[in-house]
Structure formats: structure tokens, C-alpha cells
Amino acid sequence: MSNAADWMKQRTEEPPVEPVDLRIDIPHSARMYDFWLGGKTNFPPDRALGEAFEQAIPGIKVMARENRRFLGRAVRYLAGEAGIRQFLDIGTGIPTEGNIHEVAQATAAESRVVYVDNDPIVLAHARALMDSTGTGRTAYIHADLMEPEKILADPLLSSTLDLEQPVGLTLVAILMLIADADDPWGRARVLMDALAPGSYVAVTHPGADFDPVAMASVVEAAAKGQMTLVPRTREEVARFFGDWELVEPGVVPVMGWRPDGEPPADPAAAYYWSGVARKR
Numbered sequence: 001m002s003n004a005a006d007w008m009k010q011r012t013e014e015p016p017v018e019p020v021d022l023r024i025d026i027p028h029s030a031r032m033y034d035f036w037l038g039g040k041t042n043f044p045p046d047r048a049l050g051e052a053f054e055q056a057i058p059g060i061k062v063m064a065r066e067n068r069r070f071l072g073r074a075v076r077y078l079a080g081e082a083g084i085r086q087f088l089d090i091g092t093g094i095p096t097e098g099n100i101h102e103v104a105q106a107t108a109a110e111s112r113v114v115y116v117d118n119d120p121i122v123l124a125h126a127r128a129l130m131d132s133t134g135t136g137r138t139a140y141i142h143a144d145l146m147e148p149e150k151i152l153a154d155p156l157l158s159s160t161l162d163l164e165q166p167v168g169l170t171l172v173a174i175l176m177l178i179a180d181a182d183d184p185w186g187r188a189r190v191l192m193d194a195l196a197p198g199s200y201v202a203v204t205h206p207g208a209d210f211d212p213v214a215m216a217s218v219v220e221a222a223a224k225g226q227m228t229l230v231p232r233t234r235e236e237v238a239r240f241f242g243d244w245e246l247v248e249p250g251v252v253p254v255m256g257w258r259p260d261g262e263p264p265a266d267p268a269a270a271y272y273w274s275g276v277a278r279k280r
């Protein structure tokens, strides 16, 4: 590298700045999640549907926070014990506390992260994901999990990650936004098949089997807001891992996955399944 400016350029790949239509007239999952997390990047339709969900599940804000906490614990595990140095995050969401590169680079400064989301508002905020420290690096790809081949073929992916080496793939609170008919298992599998042995996948997913009545109300509210939302059973969530080897404790309620400190009194209080598995 010839000078500091070149070095900086190498470290981060910024997405092109183009005008985007945020469609603030309809609710978006990224902005509803931001609302539940206490963020400011949300609009009246996001808050209205977010509150409708909260009526059905009063603990929904806690659930969102617990999901986010899982992401932190899973990335710390991957960057620490599992020795992963590169991450592919699908369905990144609006940047918030504990973004993957921050967590991973706190353990291993050289960690590289490719973020992917299909929501223009996440694209608009992607600059906040570009503040790598040390020798680490991040890139943002505006793309859709429905087209996993395009994600894999994106030049930003190949210039940031080496797919010959293990990758930590994170599919955290995204798969429920894809209907069965659109085969979320097949889409995830395309990404998983492209990764080297020793790679990991981390998944969280709202569960259909914690409080089926409350979940049915949420699904109904989502449909009224023109949003696809599919809570799934533990067995359906476990299928995402395929033949990869689940790390302990397997597919469990999100609060029960390797909790920091004391195990929670009621791990099933947040209606999300979670797990991490390793490619053999």
C-alpha cells in the first residue's frame, strides 16, 4: 500500500450514493425493529404496526433486545472460541449498538464483514457500518436473500471475503420474512453451500410454538400491514442447519443460548428460536 489514503480506501467499500425511495407510507421490518430497540429511524406506519404487534405480545421489545443480544454473543463466540475472522451478515438492519464488525473486531481487529440488506433505509445508513478499526474491513451490499446467487457473485463480496476460508454466516431475524412458498431453506442453503468447511451459520427465528395464539394475532396484524411474517416451529427452524453440526446447546430459545452470567429464569420468555452450527 503506497500511503495512508490508499490504505483507508482498501479497508472500507462504501455503497454508491443514489437517490432511494424509502416508502415511508408502509411499514418496513427494519424500521419496526429499530422502533422496538428504541431507535429513531422509524415512521408512523412502522410505529403503528410495531404497536399492534406489541398489543399481541407485550414483551416484543424485550424480544427484539434479546435477539440483538444473541447476535452479540454468537459473534463473540465465533470470533473468539471458533476463530472466525470473516462474516457474511444477511438482513443487517439499521445500524445500532453492537454491529457485527464492532463486536468481532473487539476480539480480532482484522475481522472482515460483508453486510447485506434489501431495504433502502439500511443502504442510506450503511456508512455507519464502515468504521472498521485496525486492519479489519467492512463492505455493504444492497441485495436480496431471495437472490443468494447475486449476493455470492457480487464483486464486493469477493474483494472482502475469501470463500476458501471459513466464514460466519448470520441469518438473524430475517428468515421469518420469507414465505414457505419462497423456500427460505433453499435460499439459505445456496449461501451455506458456497462456504468452506469450518464455516458457521447463526440463525434466530420467531417461534410458532411458544404462544401460538399471540403469534397468530401478530401474523394477522402483519398481513394487514402487507408484511409477510412466518413464525416457525423448532423443527422447522432446525431444518435451516441441515447436516451442519450444531454447537452446544443446539436449537434453544434465544435467551438460553450461551447466556452471559446466570442462566435466565425463563428462557422461553422471548419467543425466538436460535442456534449456531458448523460446517463439517
Ligand SMILES: C[S@@+](CC[C@H](N)C(=O)[O-])C[C@H]1O[C@@H](n2cnc3c(N)ncnc32)[C@H](O)[C@@H]1O
Residues within 6 Å of the ligand: 029, 030, 033, 067, 068, 071, 090, 091, 092, 093, 094, 116, 117, 118, 119, 122, 143, 144, 145, 146, 172, 173, 174, 177
Ligand atoms: C428484524 S431486522 C433484523 C436485523 C438484524 N439482523 C438483527 O437481528 O439485529 C430484519 C432485516 O432483514 C432485512 N430483510 C428482510 N427481507 C430481506 C431480504 N429478502 N433480503 C435482504 N434483507 C432482508 C430487513 O430490511 C431488515 O433490515
